[in-house]
Amino acid sequence: MENYFFINPKAGQGKGIDKLAANIEAAAAALGMTAKIYITKGVGDGERKARETAQSLDGRPARFYACGGDGTNNEIINGTIGFDQIAVGCIPIGTGNDTVRNFPGDFLDIKAQLLGTTQKIDLIRYSGVLNGIYQERFCVNMFNIGFDCNVVELTSRLKKKPLIAGSMAYLLAVMGMFVQKKGIELKLVEDDKTLIDGEVLLCAISNGSYCGGGMYTSPQALISDGIFDLNIIKDVPRLTFLRLFPKYKKGTHLQVPGIEDILTIKKCRSLNLEPKRDHFFLCADGEISTAEAIHFEIVPRVLDFIVPTGSKMHKSIISNLYTVDNYI
Numbered sequence: 001m002e003n004y005f006f007i008n009p010k011a012g013q014g015k016g017i018d019k020l021a022a023n024i025e026a027a028a029a030a031l032g033m034t035a036k037i038y039i040t041k042g043v044g045d046g047e048r049k050a051r052e053t054a055q056s057l058d059g060r061p062a063r064f065y066a067c068g069g070d071g072t073n074n075e076i077i078n079g080t081i082g083f084d085q086i087a088v089g090c091i092p093i094g095t096g097n098d099t100v101r102n103f104p105g106d107f108l109d110i111k112a113q114l115l116g117t118t119q120k121i122d123l124i125r126y127s128g129v130l131n132g133i134y135q136e137r138f139c140v141n142m143f144n145i146g147f148d149c150n151v152v153e154l155t156s157r158l159k160k161k162p163l164i165a166g167s168m169a170y171l172l173a174v175m176g177m178f179v180q181k182k183g184i185e186l187k188l189v190e191d192d193k194t195l196i197d198g199e200v201l202l203c204a205i206s207n208g209s210y211c212g213g214g215m216y217t218s219p220q221a222l223i224s225d226g227i228f229d230l231n232i233i234k235d236v237p238r239l240t241f242l243r244l245f246p247k248y249k250k251g252t253h254l255q256v257p258g259i260e261d262i263l264t265i266k267k268c269r270s271l272n273l274e275p276k277r278d279h280f281f282l283c284a285d286g287e288i289s290t291a292e293a294i295h296f297e298i299v300p301r302v303l304d305f306i307v308p309t310g311s312k313m314h315k316s317i318i319s320n321l322y323t324v325d326n327y328i
């Protein structure tokens with residue numbers, strides 16, 4: 001079995017990249033395995049190289065490891081779609097690393113990764129005009145739309161300004177968006193049924209449970225249940241937002257009495273999202289695009305995801321915590 005490691009040198013501010021390459025080589029040598037390392041050159045290069053490498057394998061099985069955060073993992077998954085003999089793993093050296101939080105285990109242990117088993121997981125296929133071009137892509141963890149996506153978008157603009165570092169940019173963006181309380185006006189349609197038509201604070205379409213670097217916002221989601229979970233938070237007063245935000249972050253919001261007046265949750269297999277304005281910001285696995293009308297569809301158990309030895313799915317107990325009353 002061939003093992004390929006695609007390292008994003010900019011993930012997680014680029015710390016420890018040299019050490020990672022050396023660790024990969026040492027772990028593979030100790031296990032008598034081969035490991036090929038590729039350092040990505042820019043946005044989209046990991047996806048391009050993964051596709052090119054997959055084609056060159058001519059059907060031979062291989063393991064592709066995305067070494068980076070959620071964005072790199074998303075690129076390697078999109079690059080290998082349709083190559084069923086390739087399993088994808090993630091060495092989480094990014095900032096948020098939310099996808100691997102859906103599994104227990106030490107994803108930084110390279111030996112455990114090389115010896116790991118694979119587990120079938122779902123992906124969400126989404127299609128529509130993204131950044132001005134019609135595209136069909138796949139998301140593994142979560143889509144964020146509205147407030148939290150606007151925070152990520154403003155953070156990336158602020159980070160480009162002199163003297164504003166990453167965490168300061170994030171804080172300023174949260175404060176700026178909180179003052180504006182900027183959500184989104186949208187229409188969500190499942191089959192022929194309109195679920196939402198109007199202003200909401202945020203909308204998340206979740207395959208996994210975590211976003212924003214460990215915020216446990218969709219505890220009801222399971223990455224291999226053949227379904228995705230919708231969270232829609234209404235345009236709430238600022239005080240309510242402040243009161244509930246820490247609970248939303250910790251994943252304890254579903255137990256708050258009266259939460260159904262603010263939060264709508266629903267399990268779906270497909271969904272259409274139409275913005276009220278000409279386009280909106282869509283955050284898919286932490287990466288932002290401008291989007292027009294988008295169709296989302298679950299593709300059950302389509303990806304062989306590598307879990308390090310010692311890892312098991314751990315979410316079945318948690319999925320019993322939500323109350324059915326909260327559902328549309």
Ligand SMILES: Nc1ncnc2c1ncn2[C@@H]1O[C@H](COP(=O)(O)OP(=O)(O)OP(=O)(O)O)[C@@H](O)[C@H]1O
Pocket residue numbers: 008009010011012013040041042043044045046068069070071072073075093094095096097098285286287
């Ligand atoms: N050589 C490179 N130079 C600049 N950007 C790169 C390079 N290689 C990959 N990228 C891009 O870096 C972006 C961020 O990567 P990634 O999301 O993996 O890290 P992160 O932002 O630190 O982590 P997370 O998304 O988990 O918070 C991705 O859009 C990816 O395409």
